[in-house]
Amino acid sequence: MRLVPILLLTLCVAGCGDRAGSGPGPRHGGRYVGIGIYSPGQMWQRLAGAARSGDGAAATLRDDEQVIVVLDSRTGEIRQCGNLSGHCLRMNPWSGQPAPARLTEHRAEPEQGEVVNEAVPAATR
Secondary structure, three states, X not given: OOHHHHHHHHHHHHOOOOOOOOOOOOOOOOOEEEEEEEOOHHHHOOEOOXXXXXXXXXXXXXXXXXXXXXXXXXXXXXXXXXXXXOOEEEEOOOOOOOOOOOEOOOOOOOOOOOOOOOOOOXXXX
């Protein structure tokens, strides 16, 4: 008869352990958090200030196939970097850095009343 309360107490204490899904959550992988990978678009090729390499085989802005965007979780800085050229733009709204990127050439303005849609149509089934 004395074993019943001890057995019940043991079962209650054993149930106080970690339950599935009650852990600390996903492990943070480090300082930089990935935001996304994007297509560079035509304006990426017109960025001013990209370093020119003396090596003719070195990749340039025109060679970039993706722009990788990450967030520095310590400073809030956002970086956009070309995957082949290695050229990066940095923007930190808290540091006073100028946000607009400098371009070698601006996009042409559409004619008055002209509508320009450069989006690629979505594939439908």
